[in-house]
Amino acid sequence: MTTEADYLNQYDVSRFPSPLVTVDSVLFTLHQQALCVLLVERAMQPQKGRWGLPGGFIDIENDDSTRATALRKLTEKTGVSPSWLEQMDTFSGPDRDPRGWSLTVTWFALIAWVDCAPHIASVSNARWVPVDELKNYSLAFDHEKIITAALHRLRQKTMYSLLPVYCLPETFTHGQLLEATEVILGQSIQRKSLIRRFEASGMFEDTGESVATGTRKARLWRRKPNVDFHFFSRNLLTD
């Protein structure tokens, strides 16, 4: 009888044909009233010179999960670690990568443009591309399909939560949140519905400060530390 110890002793992971495994992230931001996605120019083969998502292979010596791989690659490209990062589907099959049967675990995140703009400006092969201009790029692998899936997920989440706060500066006004929500959804929403949700969520606190907006002053808010992300039971658009 083979015990588990004997079995593990003789086990050779390289004995079985295995898929190529990567991790790719779709990082969104808002800049100049446009929803943008971070693209990276491929420096090496395959598909050298094409633009694609920041990602790569798992470092099994150092990464303790695919989340760690995603964060490592995003931090390399943006200089900051997104405070909100969520796993999406995996994409797999024999034809998506010319090197062979491959599988990519995808993640998506939303970040404030101001936090990473200086770093991205200093990295020659990274660029924020407005979602509306993606059609001008011939993207690597199946990354167009992955971005489409992420965009769908981002919009769905925006209808049931206040996710857009993650692309705002640390302190922000109701007006900024409204604008970010409208840009992400691609349609206008009722200010009063959004403010009702904002208050009901219990996620924010008044900073006591305000900024001039036209003829009026608008209060500045910030996220409370360690408060759970609130999900609403109704779609924002049906409120």
Place this chain on the structure above:
Amino acid sequence: MTTEADYLNQYDVSRFPSPLVTVDSVLFTLHQQALCVLLVERAMQPQKGRWGLPGGFIDIENDDSTRATALRKLTEKTGVSPSWLEQMDTFSGPDRDPRGWSLTVTWFALIAWVDCAPHIASVSNARWVPVDELKNYSLAFDHEKIITAALHRLRQKTMYSLLPVYCLPETFTHGQLLEATEVILGQSIQRKSLIRRFEASGMFEDTGESVATGTRKARLWRRKPNVDFHFFSRNLLTD
């Protein structure tokens, strides 16, 4: 300069340390008013003799996606192919499998007990376990965590769709759908809310037949062929 063709010619996939990749599925059914999950006894090391989810390695010669791997493994164990199967998260890390850094792509499905009961009865190492009895099992790997995640997702989806129809026989009554929904959610719901959703979904047609239920007769319904799955914008429990 290395062209892509040169690069691919020299590329050796086994040159890089790679995680172990598996696919695991959480298959749910309803039987005797209990929500059950399909478990399989491990016939081989590691963790031989423990119960776990039906799954295994990707066959890169034959499977064209992880969905194909999940369906192949489920069909082997149940004799039927679930008509609804959805990807969940991946679970990964250095410690979840004693063979090394591993990643599993998880799927979940819901199926009618009658469809696969005879086949499962003939397979010695597969068993439907009521969710409430899982605490009596010491499950393999991190499969308890995966089942908990699947259960959460199943309940979330049930609040926004008529997903429970997938565990009913081909023709069913409103009462059966109500019961399945209540068992899955673990709480009672308003019959009139469910029927309003049933009608609004456009997913079903009257068979023209009915069955005796106590002193009354109840109509039998079935899913229309090729009708898209309908999602509601409100949580069933807030209706």
